[in-house]
Amino acid sequence: MTHxxxxxxxxxxxxxxxxxxxxxxxGHPVSADLFARGQQSLIGGVPMPWMMRWAxxxxxxxxxxxxxxxxxxxxxxxxxxxxxxxxxxxxxGPPSVLAALAEQGRRGITTMLPTEDSLWVAGxxxxxxxxxxWLFTLSATDANRAALRIARQITxxxxxxxxxxxxxxxxxxxxxxxxxxxxxxxxxxxxGPPVDPAATTVAVEFNDLDAVQKALADxxxxxxxxxxxxxxxxxxxxxxxxxxxxxxxxxxAGTLLIIDxxxxxxxxxxxxxxxxxxxxxLVTLGKAxxxxxxxxxxxxxxxxxxxxxxxxxxxxxxxxxxGGTLAGNALSLAAMRATLDTVLTPDAWDRMIPLxxxxxxxxxxxxxxxxxxxxxxxxxxxxxxxxxxxxxxNGTEAYQAADSGLExxxxxxxxxxxxxxxxxxxxxxxxxxTGEADVxxxxxxxxxxxxxxxAGP
Numbered sequence: 001m002t003h004x005x006x007x008x009x010x011x012x013x014x015x016x017x018x019x020x021x022x023x024x025x026x027g028h029p030v031s032a033d034l035f036a037r038g039q040q041s042l043i044g045g046v047p048m049p050w051m052m053r054w055a056x057x058x059x060x061x062x063x064x065x066x067x068x069x070x071x072x073x074x075x076x077x078x079x080x081x082x083x084x085x086x087x088x089x090x091x092x093g094p095p096s097v098l099a100a101l102a103e104q105g106r107r108g109i110t111t112m113l114p115t116e117d118s119l120w121v122a123g124x125x126x127x128x129x130x131x132x133x134w135l136f137t138l139s140a141t142d143a144n145r146a147a148l149r150i151a152r153q154i155t156x157x158x159x160x161x162x163x164x165x166x167x168x169x170x171x172x173x174x175x176x177x178x179x180x181x182x183x184x185x186x187x188x189x190x191x192g193p194p195v196d197p198a199a200t201t202v203a204v205e206f207n208d209l210d211a212v213q214k215a216l217a218d219x220x221x222x223x224x225x226x227x228x229x230x231x232x233x234x235x236x237x238x239x240x241x242x243x244x245x246x247x248x249x250x251x252x253a254g255t256l257l258i259i260d261x262x263x264x265x266x267x268x269x270x271x272x273x274x275x276x277x278x279x280x281x282l283v284t285l286g287k288a289x290x291x292x293x294x295x296x297x298x299x300x301x302x303x304x305x306x307x308x309x310x311x312x313x314x315x316x317x318x319x320x321x322x323g324g325t326l327a328g329n330a331l332s333l334a335a336m337r338a339t340l341d342t343v344l345t346p347d348a349w350d351r352m353i354p355l356x357x358x359x360x361x362x363x364x365x366x367x368x369x370x371x372x373x374x375x376x377x378x379x380x381x382x383x384x385x386x387x388x389x390x391x392x393x394n395g396t397e398a399y400q401a402a403d404s405g406l407e408x409x410x411x412x413x414x415x416x417x418x419x420x421x422x423x424x425x426x427x428x429x430x431x432x433x434t435g436e437a438d439v440x441x442x443x444x445x446x447x448x449x450x451x452x453x454x455a456g457p
Contacts, residue, residue, distance in 0.1 A: 005373035005389075006454055013405055016452055020412040024056045027416070030073040031061045053423045055411035065092035068434040070420060079438040081359075081428035082420040086263050089288035089381075090343045091433035097291040100338035101331065110329035117333040121297075124340050128270035129261070129283050131299035136328035136336075140262040140286025141169025143296040144225065146322045147282045148173060150300070151223035151256045153314050154307040161215055161224045161255075163206040165395025167232035168225060168260050169286075176201040177396070178211075205394040206230050207239045212246060216253035223256040223282075228272035231263040233398035234386045234425060235377040243278055256281040256304065265289075266356075266382035266429065269346050275380070291343065293335035343432060352381035352430040355439055359383045359428050362443030370450050381430040413449040414442065 025032060035058050038045035044052045051059050060072040068091050070078045083089055090097070122134040137143045148160055148171065162168070164177040165187070175190040176197035184203045186193055197203075202221060204211035215221060228243065230236035250257045259280040261271035265288055268275040273283060281304050286296035300308070308314065316322050326332075360376045360383045367374050373389040387406050392398040407426065414421060419442050421428050428442065 005371055008406065008453065010405070012455075013409055013453065017405070017409045017412065020409065020416055021057060023416050024412065025058060027076065028056070028058060028060060028072070028074045032058050034061045034073065035059065050424075054415075055408045055423065056415055060415070067091050067093075068431050068438055076418065078415070078418050078420045079441050080420050081430075081434070081438065081442060082422045083429045083431055084287070084292060085422050085424070085427075086265070086429060087287040087292050089265070089429060089431055090291040090339055091431035092292070094291055094339070094343045094432075096342040097293075097335055097338040100334045101293070104331050104334035107330070109331045110326055112325065113330075114328070115330045115333055117330070117337040118328060121333055121336045121340065124337075125285070125289075125297060125299060129273050129299055130270075131280070131283050132302040133300050133305045135298050135300075135323070136333065137286075137296035137298065137323065138294045138327055138332070139169060139296045140260065140284055141171060141296070142324070142327065143284040143286060143298040144168045144171050144174075144258070144260060146298050147258045147284055148223065148225065149321050150304070150308060151258065151282070154304065154311065155222040155254065155256060157220055157222035157255075159200060159202055159220045159222060161202045161204065161212065161221050163226065163230060163395055164203050165233045165399050166206075166225075166227065166230060168227075168284075169262075173197070173200045174225065176203040178203040178205060205396060206236055207242055207393045209242065209245050209249065213249055216249060216255050219253070221253070221255050223258050224250055225258045225260060227260050227262075228264050228267075228276065228278060229379055230395055230398075231379070231382070231427075232425070233395045233402075234392065235379050235382065235384050235427075236392055236394065236398060237377065237379070239393070243276060247279055258282040258284065260284045262286045262288075263382070264379065265344075266352075267380035268349050269344065288344065289339055290332055290335040291339045293332055295332040295336055297336070348432040349381060351432060352434070355430040355434055355436065356381045356383045356428070358436060359430070359439045359442065362439065363446055366443065366447045366450055369447075370454060372450065372454075382427060384425060384427040386426065409453070410446070410449055413452075414445050417445045417448070419445050 035045045063073045064071045068080050070080045125134055160173045162174045168174045175187045176184050177187045179185045184198045184201055186197050202215045204215055257280045259273055265271045281301045283299040356378055360378045363376045363385050374387050375390055376385045377391050387403045388401040
């Protein structure tokens with residue numbers, strides 16, 4: 001006889017969520033006041049609308065962040081397993097990076113001139129990712145935009161292939177999904193797309209090699225833009241052999257392969273590219289490599305650089321749409337050099353990955369004890385649980401299995417007990433300064449939330 005997981009009482013879930021909302025509101029009067037004042041001058045009362053996504057309704061306003069701890073304006077401290085959704089993967093304010101920023105600030109923040117740090121950072125990224133040449137941006141979004149423009153320019157092809165429910169920042173071409181009939185359509189909620197996404201993009205499902213092969217067959221696809229493992233809909237790992245086959249298909253079709261390692265840097269010092277032996281034409285990075293200072297990087301293979309420079313009519317220096325005045329500024333490069341040299345070193349992953357394993361096992365123990373048929377997936381120092389019995393194979397499966405009610409309850413419950421996880425999904429990330437006590441705190445809080453949820457009336 002197969003054991004059936006316990007059913008979730010939705011009425012009880014709603015009542016527990018209301019209880020937690022009241023608790024949060026009662027304990028955060030200063031944040032509530034700031035949020036109310038913010039309605040007069042900020043869209044949604046916050047600097048960016050996505051900050052409204054915190055499960056508490058009233059976002060906790062930060063007063064200080066140091067190491068793996070955030071303190072809000074009401075004096076509550078949180079074990080931070082969100083870490084700026086990877087932007088603070090180093091932990092908040094690593095002393096060596098702060099010292100480098102202070103020194104560079106005295107010497108100049110932005111000058112439109114190159115600094116020696118740019119050579120060091122490019123060399124280090126080349127060593128880690130095996131890609132020859134680099135340019136620097138202010139975000140991974142900017143790096144991805146530049147990568148798509150370069151790919152279209154040097155191939156002479158108009159389209160980009162992405163995966164349904166991927167995320168590559170606010171890049172217009174990537175807000176596309178494959179509908180049940182196989183057509184590429186705009187993703188739900190896409191704001192003001194400049195054109196029908198089908199004009200620029202082909203969307204396929206992750207792990208579907210047949211769909212990739214068919215999409216590349218007509219010779220219109222300039223590049224495939226892919227996270228090596230999807231991270232926006234939970235962690236979705238590739239099937240065995242997927243990346244080897246993807247590389248073969250793109251090469252056979254004359255299509256460039258762009259690997260976005262912004263979140264999958266969790267896999268190791270060279271992301272999945274190094275850990276899994278990938279061979280991309282272009283690599284994009286952001287967030288973590290500057291310890292939270294705005295930065296991004298685009299790595300380009302020697303062959304692709306040769307194709308770029310052979311086209312003398314392409315303007316990469318001024319009006320061609322690559323970069324911006326602050327891109328590659330001295331402060332960002334100083335932050336990247338200090339981060340890569342002293343914080344996100346190979347030794348850091350030796351510490352962070354076991355912590356993520358500890359997190360995963362703690363959650364798995366609670367799920368086993370409770371009989372809930374959910375799962376946890378780990379990618380290096382990142383782990384994430386989802387409310388479904390097994391890992392999805394693609395973004396559409398994950399999207400359809402999402403449970404916003406459960407997600408809000410678990411996030412809110414954790415916040416009220418001093419634990420932050422990423423508000424958009426159930427992701428926990430480890431930093432070099434995260435401790436076992438931080439992980440165990442989450443396990444205890446998660447166990448309590450599950451017990452409350454499954455308790456009788």
